[in-house]
Amino acid sequence: MRPPNILDYSLTGENAERAVELGLAEADWYQCPIPRATMRKLLERKDGPGIRDSIIWGGLIVGFAAATIALWGSWWAIIPYLCYAVLYASTSDSRWHESSHGTVFKTDWMNNVLYEVASFMVMRESVVWRWSHTRHHSDTIIVGRDPEIVVPRPPDIKALILGFINYGVYPTYFKKIVLHSFGKMTEDEKTYIPEMEFTKITSRARIYVAIYALVIAISIATGSILPILLIGGCNLFGTWLMPIYGLTQHAGLAENVLDHRLNCRTVYMNVVNRFLYWNMNYHVEHHMFPLVPYHALPALHDAIKDDCPTPYPNLMTAWKEIIPAILRQVKDPAYHVKRTLPDPKERIEEGIPHSQETPDADGWVEVCSAADLGNEDVIRFDHAKKTFALYRDDSGKLYATDGICTHGNTHLGDGLVKGKIVECPKHNGRFNLEDGSPARAPICRGLATYPIEERNGRLWLNVEKSGGDGARHQKTYKLRV
Structure with a gap:
């Protein structure tokens, strides 16, 4: 005991x-x-x-x-x-x-x-x-x-x-x-x-x-x-x-x-x-x-x-x-050094694109200006109760996936795009942008992907047509992570 x-x-x-x-x-x-x-x-x-x-x-x-x-x-x-x-x-x-x-x-x-x-x-x-x-x-x-x-x-x-x-x-x-x-x-x-x-x-x-x-x-x-x-x-x-x-x-x-x-x-x-x-x-x-x-x-x-x-x-x-x-x-095992924190700083609101608009008949919604997403970059987009991550790779090609990393409780909109992968900001795990599949540990489960395109200088996302690795049946790993 x-x-x-x-x-x-x-x-x-x-x-x-x-x-x-x-x-x-x-x-x-x-x-x-x-x-x-x-x-x-x-x-x-x-x-x-x-x-x-x-x-x-x-x-x-x-x-x-x-x-x-x-x-x-x-x-x-x-x-x-x-x-x-x-x-x-x-x-x-x-x-x-x-x-x-x-x-x-x-x-x-x-x-x-x-x-x-x-x-x-x-x-x-x-x-x-x-x-x-x-x-x-x-x-x-x-x-x-x-x-x-x-x-x-x-x-x-x-x-x-x-x-x-x-x-x-x-x-x-x-x-x-x-x-x-x-x-x-x-x-x-x-x-x-x-x-x-x-x-x-x-x-x-x-x-x-x-x-x-x-x-x-x-x-x-x-x-x-x-x-x-x-x-x-x-x-x-x-x-x-x-x-x-x-x-x-x-x-x-x-x-x-x-x-x-x-x-x-x-x-x-x-x-x-x-x-x-x-x-x-x-x-x-x-x-x-x-x-x-x-x-x-x-x-x-x-x-x-x-x-x-x-x-x-x-x-x-x-x-x-x-x-x-x-x-x-x-x-006294309960003792610890208490660090003094400064007064809270004002949060920096940089305008995360969001929309409550009903998708059109084919499932598309307008997101933001295409200029807001540069090469090898990622932005967050919230629609209704769902959140997405939108990407451009190093060649300018567009991708979209679920927003939340499947391994940790963190948004990929804060991650890093390298070529055709995105790196999670919490664990440095990676996903392939093409199909949302795991590209590096600790990622075990893939992301759903979504069609995205540029129309007349604006980005459009299909929020209803999911595909990719995350839309397929996933093996369940019995981990407490």
């Missing part, structure tokens, strides 16, 4: 059901008002910044690894090795994170390659953690829903301290990759990962096991521990920077709230720390608008800072709040 002051943080327990009953699961979250034109500029994807920063990061890792190998056998090897270890084990976390959102590069395959590499480096199974992080963004610090709550209450101080040397990750990680390599999943994982993804998890787990087995074999064959220290062992010595950065995100803040300004921190950092952390110090901004690339987060911060709590001036200030809060929560 659990003591009364210890909450059930599992995804299959009493608080999972309670979160749903209280309307905290897949809920509507507060978003700071921001002009549409400003947001469209911030959402722009680029290859340049990601390529530049990845080359610098990768070059440093390779350079310090080479120096370690060259100096191996002398005490001087310790210096480049510790630099290598922290770059490998800690800064891979932010690379894993950003590439999981698909925002590092404009070119998708680059995001996928970086994600797989960084996942292995930071000891996270790529498929499992993609779905885990999706849930984290859906239900941030919602007890019983978020699988990534790092500091549950009351905090385990010993575990937190050992986390600086990756102590708790090793047994959990290796146990799970062995379990997954045999095709078995935990009950918690089954609540947020669809069954169709299980084979991917199994195949990747087998690759991970094979890599570690090869490293051990090379170590035995060469009679040197160096291969193990370079791959796997370095997480013991280099993970310490990750919690220094990462615990500033949410530790000590409110649980079960629907406002990221109350459960996330923005902490100012110098240019070196921001490079190592890839601007994740702007964490309120990232959670509120996860489609914005890491290199645009400082500009996003400038755009919404007047509607957010005062940022922490540096890491030290944030930690001066975090440590006392965690220590107090040991005896």
Whole structure:
């Protein structure tokens, strides 16, 4: 029996059901008002910044690894090795994170390659953690829903301290990759990962096991521990920077709230720390608008800072709040840091097209001026009790679908059009514009599509003739998402 002051943080327990009953699961979250034109500029994807920063990061890792190998056998090897270890084990976390959102590069395959590499480096199974992080963004610090709550209450101080040397990750990680390599999943994982993804998890787990087995074999064959220290062992010595950065995100803040300004921190950092952390110090901004690339987060911060709590001036200030809060929560689990919110800002009404007009005999209604919808853009349109998303692709072709994402409670009118797909603003999942079919996880169910055309400079939508993937019979996935 659990003591009364210890909450059930599992995804299959009493608080999972309670979160749903209280309307905290897949809920509507507060978003700071921001002009549409400003947001469209911030959402722009680029290859340049990601390529530049990845080359610098990768070059440093390779350079310090080479120096370690060259100096191996002398005490001087310790210096480049510790630099290598922290770059490998800690800064891979932010690379894993950003590439999981698909925002590092404009070119998708680059995001996928970086994600797989960084996942292995930071000891996270790529498929499992993609779905885990999706849930984290859906239900941030919602007890019983978020699988990534790092500091549950009351905090385990010993575990937190050992986390600086990756102590708790090793047994959990290796146990799970062995379990997954045999095709078995935990009950918690089954609540947020669809069954169709299980084979991917199994195949990747087998690759991970094979890599570690090869490293051990090379170590035995060469009679040197160096291969193990370079791959796997370095997480013991280099993970310490990750919690220094990462615990500033949410530790000590409110649980079960629907406002990221109350459960996330923005902490100012110098240019070196921001490079190592890839601007994740702007964490309120990232959670509120996860489609914005890491290199645009400082500009996003400038755009919404007047509607957010005062940022922490540096890491030290944030930690001066975090440590006392965690220590107090040991005896008083209900305690949390209460962030002071500014006075509410006036909402920006930018004229969402809407109509109550009765469709003509063929089901068509007039929407708005065709000039209101540019290339690679999307707008929302409401008709009667139904809402739609209208798109132009990069060639100027028009499309229309249901407005609400089938995975999360969010409108695709706030999403991003890339070529012939639309990206959900909440989870970065994607739909094909042609037929509304899923194009990228976590999307499992398609959208209905609708005829749309331009007549004499006006857009017209057929609101009655649905088609596409969402109009067909859909397989039901038994997920609590």
